[in-house]
Amino acid sequence: xxxxxxxxxxxxxxxxxxxxxxxxxxxxxxxxxxxxxxxxxxxxxxxxxxxxxxxxxxxxxxxxxxxxxxxxxxxxxxxxxxxxxxxxxxxxxxxxxxxxxxxxxxxxxxxxxxxxxxxxxxxxxxxxxxxxxxxxxxxxxxxxxxxxxxxxxxxxxxxxxxxxxxxxxxxxxxxxxxxxxxxxxxxxxxxxxxxxxxxxxxxxxxxxxxxxxxxxxxxxxxxxxxxxxxxxxxxxxxxxxxxxxxxxxxxxxxxxxxxxxxxxxxxxxxxxxxxxxxxxxxxxxxxxxxx
Numbered sequence: 001x002x003x004x005x006x007x008x009x010x011x012x013x014x015x016x017x018x019x020x021x022x023x024x025x026x027x028x029x030x031x032x033x034x035x036x037x038x039x040x041x042x043x044x045x046x047x048x049x050x051x052x053x054x055x056x057x058x059x060x061x062x063x064x065x066x067x068x069x070x071x072x073x074x075x076x077x078x079x080x081x082x083x084x085x086x087x088x089x090x091x092x093x094x095x096x097x098x099x100x101x102x103x104x105x106x107x108x109x110x111x112x113x114x115x116x117x118x119x120x121x122x123x124x125x126x127x128x129x130x131x132x133x134x135x136x137x138x139x140x141x142x143x144x145x146x147x148x149x150x151x152x153x154x155x156x157x158x159x160x161x162x163x164x165x166x167x168x169x170x171x172x173x174x175x176x177x178x179x180x181x182x183x184x185x186x187x188x189x190x191x192x193x194x195x196x197x198x199x200x201x202x203x204x205x206x207x208x209x210x211x212x213x214x215x216x217x218x219x220x221x222x223x224x225x226x227x228x229x230x231x232x233x234x235x236x237x238x239x240x241x242x243x244x245x246x247x248x249x250x251x252x253x254x255x256x257x258x259x260x261x262x263x264x265x266x267x268x269x270x271x272x273x274x275x276x277x278x279x280x281x282x283x284x285x286x287x288x289x290x291x
Contacts, residue, residue, distance in 0.1 A: 001025055002150060005058035005088070007073060008034065009042035013064040015124030016093075016137075016155065019046050023151035030054050037270060051097065052107060056084035060147065062091045064120075064170035067232040072093040074104055077110045089143050095233040097172060097240040098165030105164035116141040116166040119171030125155035140166035154274060172240040175245040176251060179230060182223045184256045185216055186287075193284040202280070217280035223258075224266040224287065225274035232260040244275070265289040 002025050006017040009029040021044070028046045029165075030053065031039045048054050054062060055077055065073050070092060077090060091109050092101065092115070101117050108115040120136035124142040135155040139148055142162045148157040159191060160166050185205075192201035204212035223230070234255035242248030261267055266286035269277065 002059040002149070003028060003057050003281060005029065005054045005061045005246070006042075006045065006251065007061060007063050007077060008038065008065055009056065010038055010064070011041055012120060012124050013062065014041040014045060014220075015126070016062065016064070017042075019125050019152045019154035020154035021045070022151065024055075024152065025152075028054050028057060041291065052080045052083055053086065055080040056086055058086075058088045060150070061088045062093055062118075064093045066161065066163055067095045067236055068229075070096055070100070072106065074107065077109065078113065081113060087112045089116060089147070091116045091118045091139075091147055093118035093120055093137070093173055095175060095238040096168050097235060097243070098169045099239060099243060101165045101168045106112055114143045115164055116143050116147050117167040117169040117262070118147070121171065121174055122155075125170040126156040129154050131156065138167040138170045140164060140168075172237050174243070175233060179223070179233070180251070180254055181253050182219055185212070185225065186220050187257060187263065189216060189220065189280070190284060190287055191266045194282075195287065198281065198284065215278075217283040218278045220280075220287070221266060221269065221274040221277040221283045222271060223270045224261050224264060224283075225269045227258040227262040228266050231255050231262065234258055235251050260290075261287065263290045 004025050004027050004028060006013045006021050006029040009017060021027045027049050028049055030048050031041050032050050060078050063073050081088060090113055092104055096151040117140045118139040122133060125135035137157045138153055139159050140161045141158055144159045146161050160170055171214050189198060192198045202213055234251045238248040238251035241251060264287050
């Protein structure tokens with residue numbers, strides 16, 4: 001049994017923690033200074049008073065936070081490890097470019113801790129989920145095999161290579177399709193709503209993509225509820241594509257889309273509330289109302 005620390009225990013972090021917990025591991029976290037929503041999401045985990053207490057007992061520290069917080073969170077974890085005289089392995093499971101991950105890996109190993117690059121594909125995992133349909137966690141780095149070998153129930157792992165940045169490279173490519181496609185639907189249906197032709201546009205799209213058309217309202221609402229954190233993710237994708245020789249402008253534009261959506265009334269919904277909102281006309285009406 002290993003002790004796994006979740007920093008921080010939001011929807012995804014808490015879900016991963018519960019799956020490791022179901023696999024027989026001790027899973028710890030802290031909700032000090034966090035919102036009531038986070039406290040509720042993390043209530044099944046072992047909660048400790050503060051970050052120092054969490055890091056001090058951890059074999060593995062899992063950083064899972066908005067992309068623009070990954071650097072500060074890592075610095076806080078390394079400082080806590082230094083104060084406690086411990087050297088855990090850090091799994092960075094954030095939506096970051098390979099270039100950004102390389103910098104985090106260097107800082108982590110320079111502080112004497114191990115580093116594993118991680119990328120989550122899919123929604124928050126559920127213990128007992130069908131193993132062929134469950135969330136995938138891609139891993140890379142020297143200790144990736146060790147992390148992959150930790151027992152868990154509800155998500156799959158796949159080691160994609162020995163170098164930090166390889167797992168995140170997978171995330172940057174897949175997320176560009178998943179979240180980019182959602183942004184395209186959002187833009188198209190938002191425009192159709194403004195022009196008064198939503199039903200006609202949706203009927204046309206449903207001929208080729210019936211499932212996506214049927215779920216459009218819920219998908220747009222859920223993306224809007226997470227739009228503030230998607231901005232930095234789109235910027236990381238743009239950086240990744242630019243370094244690879246592709247055009248960064250497309251996802252710089254996607255970042256602008258999500259930044260605008262983040263100012264809408266729709267973005268004020270929690271992900272849980274957004275998931276239950278399926279009426280497309282209501283979703284588009286809320287999207288049209290901004291600050």
